[in-house]
Amino acid sequence: MHEEFNALTKQHTWYLVPKPEGVNVIRCMWLFRHKYRNTGDLQRYKAPLVANGKSQQVGIYCDETFSLVVKSATIRTVLSIAMASSDGLRDRILSQLNAEFSMTCLGKLSYFLAISLQRTPNGMFLCQKKYVEDIIQRANMRHCKPVATSVDTNSKLGASDGSLVADPTLY
Structure with missing residues (x-):
């Protein structure tokens, strides 16, 4: 405190x-x-x-009132720092940020805003499995049986107005 x-x-x-x-x-x-x-x-x-x-x-x-909302630019910055190609580059970025903000380095990023981050040879893999499991646990639904829910993976956003374009006969 x-x-x-x-x-x-x-x-x-x-x-x-x-x-x-x-x-x-x-x-x-x-x-x-x-x-x-x-x-x-x-x-x-x-x-x-x-x-x-x-x-x-x-x-x-x-x-x-003040509400904690993370801007997408902040998320991109944090993930860019996490994926910096060298420790030297990451240290330079952090030292520049630290000149403006008080920060504590907690080591390599592995969990951020309820998102688990794993480095791969091609970049990074982001997963919210732990976050979802925590929600299920808090709702006392850990022992509920899963039910398959159909999802149309072929739906596309419309080009002009951003509305969802889907064929209702698929359902």
Whole structure:
């Protein structure tokens, strides 16, 4: 928790101001959880600070909340760093990024945003099997029987408007 608090302070995520009268204060809370390696071993403890939605009022301050959304450019950057052809290139990229952002190098990327990453001779293989298994476990559906679901793999996006073009007689 102290590490997270210090990181948020160092990044100037907020600054303290006196509470104006008549203003609804949106409280925050620490969420304590564990971060595991892809082997299942405990890697470290995490304690992100999040807004407590129960203290919000519908229609008030809702446009001022922060939501963690990763931009596709960020994902491409992280995957590019992971696939850098040499350690020297990766180190140069990380040192340039570290000049702007506080970062910790945790070694070679193997799991990112619930996506498992495996390097292959042709590039990388991305898989969300563990993520799906975690969802099934949380929903208490681990012992449910699987059911085949037909999928039309020949469907194409339309050229002009992006709508799905499919032959309904295939179903």
